[in-house]
Amino acid sequence: MRTIALRQALREAMEEEMRRDPSVFLMGEEVAQYNGAYKVSQGMLDEFGPKRVIDTPISELGFAAIGVGAAMNNTRPIIEFMTWNFAELAIDQVVNHAAKMVSMTGGQFSSPMVFRGPNGSAGQLAAQHSQAFENWYANVPGLKVISTCDPYDAKGLLKSAIRDNDPVVFMESESLYGDLGEVPEEEYLIPIGKAAVKRVGTDVTIVSYNKMMKVAMGVADELAKENISAEVIDLRTIRPLDWHTIVESVKKTNRLVIVEEQWPFGSVGSEIAYRIQKEAFDYLDAPVRRITTADANMHYAPNLVAAYLPNVERTLKLVKEVLYMNK
C-alpha cells in the first residue's frame, strides 16, 4: 500500500468530498494563496478556485460565525483554525451557536460543518500556543469530537465528518503533519464514534488518542521486551466515546491506563475512568490510572516542556504500578 503524510491524507479527504459535493467549501487563515500555514491545503486553491478555498482575515469569531450561518443555509463549511488555541476567540460560535442550532430551532435548522485544525503542544511554544482542548468540546452536547493523527484514520474520519449532519470538531497535530502512514488509493470512510484496537494484548489495556498514541505504542514495545502484553486502543473519536471497546478490552486484561495530552481536571481520562468503574467494576484488578500533562501551563524551557508532557518512561512506570510490578 502507498504511504502518505498526515497532511496529505487530510487534504485528500477534503478534496474528495469537495469533488463529490459542491456545497462543501474550505475557509480559514492562509488556506488558499499560502497553501495552508502547515501546507494541509496545498494545491486546493488551484483545483477549486477562490470561491471554494477562501482566505480570511485574522477574524476567528467572524469567520466561524460566517461558517455557522452558511451551514444553516444549505452549505457544508470546513472552517480551519490555524490552531485550536486561536479557536478560543470563536468558541462562542462553536458552543453557543453550532452546538445549539438543532435544539433551539426545534430541529428546523442544523449546522452540518467541520471545525478543524491542529491541537495540542508542538515543541517549545509556551503557554498560549500549546493547549489541548478535546475535553472542553467533548463536554458539549450537540458537538461531535474527533482527535487523531494517524493518516489512515484521519482521512476516513474527516470524510465522515464532512458528510455528517452535525457540527464536528476535528483535531489534528501540528508536529505530526509530516508523519507517514499507509493509506489506500481507494475511497473509504471510517465511522465516527468507533475506537480502534491498534495492538492486541492480554495483560493491560492502554487507551490514548492523537499524538499520545506514540507514547502508548512506545510503552507497549517496552513492555513486550519484558514479556508483558499490552492492548492499545486509539479512541479516534472522543465524543461520542466508544466505551464498549474499552470495556471489552478490560474484561480481558483487567487493567486500564489512559495516556492523554490533557489537563487532569475533568480530562477525557476522567470520563473513561468513571465509565469503566461503572460498567466493568467486577473485572478490574487495579484502579484505573491515567497519565496527563502537568496540571500547569506549558513553559518554554526545554526541560519544562519535557516535564509537562506524558512520556514513555513515566507511563511505563505507571503501567507497572497497575500491574503491581513496582511495589
Place this chain on the structure above:
Amino acid sequence: MQTPFDKKTYLYWYELMMLMRRFEEKAGQLYGMQKIRGFCHLYIGQEAVAAGIMSATKDTDNMITAYRDHGLAIAKGISADACMAELYGKATGCTKGKGGSMHFFSKEKRFFGGHGIVGAQIGLGAGIAFAEQYQGTDNATICMFGDGAARQGMLHEAFNMAVLWKLPVIFICENNGYAMGTSVERTSKVLDIYRLADAYDMPGDSVDGMSCEEVHKGIERAVRRAREGGGPTFLEIKTYRYRGHSMSDPAKYRSKEELEEYKEKDPITNVLKTIMDNNFATQEEIDAINEKVRVEVEASVKFAEESPYPDDSELYKDIYMDENYPFIVD
C-alpha cells in the same frame, strides 16, 4: 543644515537601533543552530518605530505588543542578557525561561509583553491605560499591534470604550504590509488602517515608520493628548519587516524589488547619514558605538550559554501567585 532633533537624540537612536538589529541578527543565526527554539519573529526593518517611540515617551509610560517583541523589549530597557537568556529558555531570562521569544515581559521596565494571540493586546493595552487613569497618574500606554491584528473584532470594542472613557492610550498599528503571507490588500477594503479610528471619533493619523523623526513627532502629539486627558489616539505606522513572518517563513509572497525598496529607506542607514552630514560624531565615535554593541550582543550569548535551565520544579511555579495551590499530580 538644521536637523529637527539634537545630536544626543540621533546618537541615542543610532545606538539603540544598532543594538536591536545586531541582537536579532544574532538571534536569527542561533535559531538556525537550534540554540533557540519555538516560534521566533524578528523585528528587523521596523526599528525606527521603537526608537521614535522611546525618544518621545518617558520611562514610566507603559508598552504592550505582540509576539514580535525583541526589539521593543530592548528599547524599553530590558537587557540584552535577559533577552538572549530568555530566547535560550534559561532561568536568567526576562521571564525565567517560561515565555521564550513570544513572551518577553518586565514589570520593572513597564513592558507588558509579549502576547501570542493576535489582537488580544489591543484590549489589554486599553485596560492598562484604564488603570493609569483610575490611579490618577499621567502615564501614557503605548499599545502596539500588527496590520493583521487590525482585522480582529477586538479592535472595535476596545476603540469604542477607549474613546468613551477617554483612556490615556496610544494605539499603534505597525503596518508592515503583511500578516504572515497575507498582504493588507487581501484583508480589507479599508487600506488606510488609521481611518478605522474615524468610526469611533478617535483622532487617527498615518506615520512614516522608516523615519525616527516622523515616529517621534506622531507619538509626541498623541502622548501629550493622553497626558492632558484628551483620550486615545490611533497611529498607523507604515513599516516593513525584512525577514519572513517567523523563522519558518520563506516569504515567497513578496518580491525582491519590494524588499529592496524598503532597504533603501533603512532607518539605521538614514540616521547614520544625518549624523555624519551634520558632524554629530566622528567615524571613530561611530566605530566605538558599533564595537560597544558588538560586545554587548556577544556578551549576551555567553551569558545565555552559561546560564542554567530552570529547575524542573519550576514546572508548577508561576501558575498561581498562591504558593500553596494544591495541584493535581496524578
